[in-house]
Every structure is written in structure tokens, then in C-alpha cells.
Amino acid sequence: MFLLGELSAVLTSFLWSGSSLSFAAAAKRVGSLQLNIDRLILASLFLFITVSAFNLYQPLSVTQITALAVSGLIGLVIGDTFLFAAYNHIGPRQSMLLMSIVPAMSAILAFIFLGESLTFWGITGMFVTMAGIAVVVLEKREIPASGYKVSRIGYFYGFMGALGQAAGLLFAKFAFEEGDINGFSATIIRIFAAIILILPVSLLFKKYKNPIKIYKADSKAMLSALLGTILGPFLGITFSLIAVANTKVGIAATLMSLPPVIMLPMVKYIYKEKLSFRAVAGAITAVAGVAIIFLR
Numbered sequence: 001m002f003l004l005g006e007l008s009a010v011l012t013s014f015l016w017s018g019s020s021l022s023f024a025a026a027a028k029r030v031g032s033l034q035l036n037i038d039r040l041i042l043a044s045l046f047l048f049i050t051v052s053a054f055n056l057y058q059p060l061s062v063t064q065i066t067a068l069a070v071s072g073l074i075g076l077v078i079g080d081t082f083l084f085a086a087y088n089h090i091g092p093r094q095s096m097l098l099m100s101i102v103p104a105m106s107a108i109l110a111f112i113f114l115g116e117s118l119t120f121w122g123i124t125g126m127f128v129t130m131a132g133i134a135v136v137v138l139e140k141r142e143i144p145a146s147g148y149k150v151s152r153i154g155y156f157y158g159f160m161g162a163l164g165q166a167a168g169l170l171f172a173k174f175a176f177e178e179g180d181i182n183g184f185s186a187t188i189i190r191i192f193a194a195i196i197l198i199l200p201v202s203l204l205f206k207k208y209k210n211p212i213k214i215y216k217a218d219s220k221a222m223l224s225a226l227l228g229t230i231l232g233p234f235l236g237i238t239f240s241l242i243a244v245a246n247t248k249v250g251i252a253a254t255l256m257s258l259p260p261v262i263m264l265p266m267v268k269y270i271y272k273e274k275l276s277f278r279a280v281a282g283a284i285t286a287v288a289g290v291a292i293i294f295l296r
Contacts, residue, residue: 005247006294009255012239017259019232021266023084024092026224030214032084037202038211038225040076040195043233047188056184060175065189067175072190075168076233077198083161089154096260098158100133103257105166107250113170114177116248125292126254132286136260136279169240169249176245183238183245190241191233251293261286 027035051057060068086095103126110116118126172190175181202208215222243252261283268275 003294005243005245005252006255008239008246009243009252010258010290012236012243012256013258013262015231015236015239016256017262017266019228019236020092020096020259021263022224022228023232024087026221026228027084027087029218029221030225032088033081033202033207034209034211034214035225036077036081036084037195037198037208039229039233040191040198041211042226042229043237044188044191044195046230046234047184047191047238051184051188056182058182058185060181060185060189061178064175064178064181067171067178068181068186068189069193071168071171071175072193073197074164074171076190076194076237079161079164079168081161081198082157082164086154086158086161089151089157094154095158095161097134097138098155099162099165100130100257100260101159102162102165102169103130103250103254105163106169106253107248109166109170110173110249114173114249116250118248118250121292122248122251125289126250127289128292129254129286129289130257132282132284132289133257133260135282135285136264166253169244169253172241172244173249176241181241181245183242186241186245187233187238190237255290255293258286258290 023035023039030038083095083099086098107116107118107126168190172186175186199208215225240252240256243256264275264279264283
């Protein structure tokens with residue numbers, strides 16, 4: 001399909017926009033590590049049902065399975081745990097700002113390890129998009145407004161989360177380079193690999209609590225975690241892998257970094273916040289960058 005990778009990446013941004021708000025709310029209530037494990041377990045159940053119901057399972061080589069497993073460990077265990085920790089310290093706005101460097105990291109890693117190169121217009125589109133995103137994120141207050149503070153450890157967590165995301169995309173691309181893989185099969189391998197590592201370790205160090213008791217006592221946390229799981233690791237990760245498989249890593253990562261822009265209408269209509277001229281200008285700049293990427 002023409003532009004399948006680019007369209008999947010944009011859809012991923014819409015899905016992650018909703019999941020970031022949901023997970024930020026849930027992380028404040030149950031903690032970043034607990035939330036990360038819970039959403040992986042929920043997503044694995046959703047994916048298993050989907051793959052079984054629609055017969056989406058496909059045999060993969062040992063190399064592909066290994067690459068996807070490593071991608072899951074780096075992206076979902078390391079990257080997302082750091083990202084959720086950043087949510088707790090500096091909030092979703094600043095965390096999303098740090099995540100906007102993922103495209104640059106991804107493009108550099110793909111150039112070094114995969115030999116991927118970008119055209120002049122592809123690079124231009126990436127930088128225009130990232131510039132627009134940075135303007136939007138730096139302008140807006142926290143969503144919703146809260147007492148998040150400037151925190152060095154929070155910024156470190158956000159940077160590590162971005163690095164984990166970029167490296168995770170790289171290893172996923174390794175798997176797709178060997179042969180076609182459907183997004184749901186690839187996602188379930190990544191998530192299972194993440195669970196196999198993070199759950200036993202968390203139980204060993206007594207960092208993981210009984211989710212039934214936690215969510216039974218806090219229905220808001222349960223709803224936030226459930227919605228975030230459906231939008232994020234279930235659908236979002238699946239479409240992100242479809243994007244990586246069908247376009248270059250740097251382009252996919254750029255188009256998947258649009259949530260701060262997409263969240264602007266949510267700010268206006270859900271939280272009733274006014275949009276400044278700077279925020280709107282940043283959004284228009286980011287959209288212009290996306291247009292350059294699509295028309296390159």
C-alpha cells in the first residue's frame with residue numbers, strides 16, 4: 001500500500017496521544033513500574049486473543065524472534081519504565097519534549113547500523129517537524145495542571161526513555177529487514193519478551209504488587225490503565241511496527257513523535273485551556289514538516 005508506513009506512523013501518534021494522558025494519570029496513582037508491568041500483561045492478553053481469533057500467527061526465524069525480543073526488552077522494559085518515571089517527576093509535557101529527540105536518535109542509529117540514508121527533503125521534513133513539536137511542548141503547561149517541578153533526575157529518566165525507544169525501533173527494523181512480519185505477531189513477541197524479564201525480577205525484589213487489589217481499590221487507576229493499554233501497547237505498538245517495516249526508521253520515528261501537537265485539541269476541548277499563538281504556530285510548523293515528509 002502506498003505510504004503505508006507513513007500513514008501507520010501518523011495513526012500511531014494519535015493512539016499514543018490518548019495513551020500518554022491515560023498512563024500519566026495512572027502512573028501517579030499506582031507507580032511507574034507497577035503500571036508498566038500491568039499494561040504489558042493486559043496487552044499480551046488482548047494480542048493473544050486477536051492473533052488467535054484472526055489466525056495472524058506466522059512462523060519466524062530465530063534471528064527475527066531474537067531481534068524482536070531484544071527490541072521489546074530495550075524499548076518496553078528499559079525505555080518505557082524510564083518514560084513512566086519521567087511522567088512522575090516532570091509530567092507528560094516535559095517528558096514528551098525529551099521524547100521528541102527520538103527521531104534524531106533513530107535516524108543516527110539506523111545510519112550507523114543499517115546504512116539507511118535520507119534525502120534532503122526527508123531530513124528537512126524531520127527537522128521542521130521536530131522544531132514545531134519543540135515549540136508546542138515548551139509553550140504549554142502540564143496537562144492537566146499539577147505540581148510537577150524541574151528535576152534533573154526526571155530529565156535523565158526522560159532521556160533514557162528516548163534512547164530506549166530509539167534502540168528498540170532499531171532492533172525491530174533488524175527483524176523486518178529479514179522478511180515480512182505482520183504487526184500483531186511482532187508486537188506479541190516484543191511484549192512477551194518484556195514480561196519474561198521484568199515480571200520475575202520485580203517479584204524477586206518485591207517491587208510488584210497484586211494488581212487485583214490495587215485496581216479494585218482504585219477504579220480510576222484501572223480505567224486509565226486499561227484505556228492506555230488499548231491505545232498504547234495493543235494498537236499503538238502494533239501500528240508503530242507496521243510503520244517501521246514500511247518506511248525508514250527516522251521518518252517513522254518523526255511521524256510518531258506528533259502527540260504533543262495532536263494533544264492540543266484535547267487541551268482546548270477537554271481541559272478548556274486557551275491555545276496561545278505560539279502553540280498554534282508550532283502545530284502548523286509540525287504539520288508542515290509532516291507534509292514535506294509525505295511529499296518528499
